[in-house]
Amino acid sequence: MELNNDTPATQEKIKQMEQELSKLEHNLWKEYYEAGKGILEIAEQENKRINSLVDKIIETRRKLAETKQEKCCPECTASNDHDSLYCKRCGARLPDTDDTKEDNNGTK
Numbered sequence: 001m002e003l004n005n006d007t008p009a010t011q012e013k014i015k016q017m018e019q020e021l022s023k024l025e026h027n028l029w030k031e032y033y034e035a036g037k038g039i040l041e042i043a044e045q046e047n048k049r050i051n052s053l054v055d056k057i058i059e060t061r062r063k064l065a066e067t068k069q070e071k072c073c074p075e076c077t078a079s080n081d082h083d084s085l086y087c088k089r090c091g092a093r094l095p096d097t098d099d100t101k102e103d104n105n106g107t108k
């Protein structure tokens with residue numbers, strides 16, 4: 001096969017192929033973009049679901065600790081004996097026994 005790059009017909013063919021290629025590449029990027037967006041949306045929904053589950057677990061742990069008269073660690077939510085001063089899991093300072101009410105100011 002002999003290819004002559006100099007003829008206008010060949011030049012035109014090359015131009016068309018290049019245009020087709022850039023169109024295809026554009027479509028590919030669009031697909032990537034849409035797929036990425038879809039994945040992000042799913043991830044966000046899953047994240048919300050998981051977060052609400054985690055919230056529920058933390059709340060339940062807190063209630064359980066309260067019922068068992070244990071201290072729930074504000075940092076890692078581990079339950080500790082009611083007279084513990086520091087968390088047995090992470091070592092965080094636990095709130096005083098007298099003050100078990102929700103008091104979250106300044107502990108972050």
Ligand SMILES: [Zn+2]
Pocket residue numbers: 073074075076077078087088089090091092
């Ligand atoms: Zn802890």
